[in-house]
Amino acid sequence: MKKIFIACGLMLLGISLSFGQAKKPTLMVVPSDVWCNTNGYMMEFDDQGTKVKIPDYKKAIQENSDLLLVISAINGMMAERGFPLKNLESAMKTLSSNSAEDNMRASKESGSGVSESPIDALKKTAKADIIIQMTWTVNTTGPKKSISFNLQGLDSYTDKQIATAVGTGAPSFTAEIPVLLQEAVTAHIDNFAASLQTHFDDMFTNGREVILRIQKWDDFDGDLETEFDGKELGSIIEEWLAANTQNGRFSTTDITENMALFEQVRIPLYNAAGRASDARDFAKGLSKFLKDAPYSIPNKLVMKGLGRATIILGGK
Amino acid sequence: MKKIVNKASILTLVFLAFTFVSNAQINKKKKANKDTENWRYEIECVGIGKPGTKVIEVWSYSKKATIAINQAKKNAVHGIIFQGYASGGQGCTAQKPLASDPAVEQQKEEFFDNFFEDEGKFMKFVSTSGDATPEVMKVGKEYKIGVVVTVMSDNLRKDLEAAGIIKGLSSGF
Numbered sequence: 001m002k003k004i005f006i007a008c009g010l011m012l013l014g015i016s017l018s019f020g021q022a023k024k025p026t027l028m029v030v031p032s033d034v035w036c037n038t039n040g041y042m043m044e045f046d047d048q049g050t051k052v053k054i055p056d057y058k059k060a061i062q063e064n065s066d067l068l069l070v071i072s073a074i075n076g077m078m079a080e081r082g083f084p085l086k087n088l089e090s091a092m093k094t095l096s097s098n099s100a101e102d103n104m105r106a107s108k109e110s111g112s113g114v115s116e117s118p119i120d121a122l123k124k125t126a127k128a129d130i131i132i133q134m135t136w137t138v139n140t141t142g143p144k145k146s147i148s149f150n151l152q153g154l155d156s157y158t159d160k161q162i163a164t165a166v167g168t169g170a171p172s173f174t175a176e177i178p179v180l181l182q183e184a185v186t187a188h189i190d191n192f193a194a195s196l197q198t199h200f201d202d203m204f205t206n207g208r209e210v211i212l213r214i215q216k217w218d219d220f221d222g223d224l225e226t227e228f229d230g231k232e233l234g235s236i237i238e239e240w241l242a243a244n245t246q247n248g249r250f251s252t253t254d255i256t257e258n259m260a261l262f263e264q265v266r267i268p269l270y271n272a273a274g275r276a277s278d279a280r281d282f283a284k285g286l287s288k289f290l291k292d293a294p295y296s297i298p299n300k301l302v303m304k305g306l307g308r309a310t311i312i313l314g315g316k
Numbered sequence: 317m318k319k320i321v322n323k324a325s326i327l328t329l330v331f332l333a334f335t336f337v338s339n340a341q342i343n344k345k346k347k348a349n350k351d352t353e354n355w356r357y358e359i360e361c362v363g364i365g366k367p368g369t370k371v372i373e374v375w376s377y378s379k380k381a382t383i384a385i386n387q388a389k390k391n392a393v394h395g396i397i398f399q400g401y402a403s404g405g406q407g408c409t410a411q412k413p414l415a416s417d418p419a420v421e422q423q424k425e426e427f428f429d430n431f432f433e434d435e436g437k438f439m440k441f442v443s444t445s446g447d448a449t450p451e452v453m454k455v456g457k458e459y460k461i462g463v464v465v466t467v468m469s470d471n472l473r474k475d476l477e478a479a480g481i482i483k484g485l486s487s488g489f
Binding site for chain 2: 021024080168182188191200201204
């Protein structure tokens, strides 16, 4: 009897814990394009006649010890605040080892390899829900050196800057660059954490901000201007959003017969069942609404992290 | 008999003088605490300390210099929680207060009354810095005293988070 009570108690605790927590975003510190360019960590390739430069994070991590020091200091200070970050170097190593394993893997029975579409391959990048973009420059005036430091918290889905800390440290005759960098991180991390906290407070009050896209397959015989009871499908989707978003908050950024883009969509942190929700979970509701009568539109739901979902009308 | 009366009078006088002095001391202390509650102090950053600490100079006011010096630690912790400070020299960046909601002081009045009582828990998070020689200025009938102190801001933040006074970065997730 006692064991049953304990088991029930543990189950209830588990349920309450899983229902009480919102989905935690992942964060990762990444050097900015400007820093990579200034320090010579760029890759250049030819994109149909146009020279394109992209940052070479692997080279930067392998060759620049100051970068490691700063990433390590920020990671440590954020972990100390109960918010451990994804480590860029580890994420890149995991990606390459997973890729090597996938290439070698074969079914024991049929010898078949692991299936991967071009989209799956494209999605294999080091990613996080919030990117902490970091830039520093060493200012030299005669024998004096100082560090200008800039930390930007960028939402990977809405492209908004949600946190920041920026400033220039005191000039020094004697201190070495690693010491000045450590000092810069110490001076700025509290402000960065405070602005991140403001963003989270806003999220808990007004809901998570996500992006929702509607597209259609070429072979779909309808579009967003198709009418149901005198209303266009695009307007029907907008009405559904107004009814299901937090306080009806969303913006229709673009809408044509083929696509619609909804930005600043504020979704509740928990769904009707009380479980933590994200863009995909929210879009599932719209997907089901469109699949059901009277619309009966088959559709495919694709997602990108916590904050972006796309519904493609006309089939899976 | 006369001797006994004389001795009794002297004792009474000594007792009265002692009571008067200690009352005056208590009143000055009370006034200093009132000044803290009314934000009558100034704090400025004087440098970047070790990670998890803030090195600040606190300017407190009192008619008695020793009271202002003793009040400096309390003012420093109060300032870090409720006021923050502006950026300055020595690479100092502006810092926001730990409590983002200014109303928290009234909402959690009982907690802060205990926290800031004389020799209270706030003492755990502050220490005088360097040789702790105060800068003394006479302003009208009062002294304005500057003392450099180090506040263990990370420990203070963790303590306030654990007590549910402020929210941690990961709370709610």
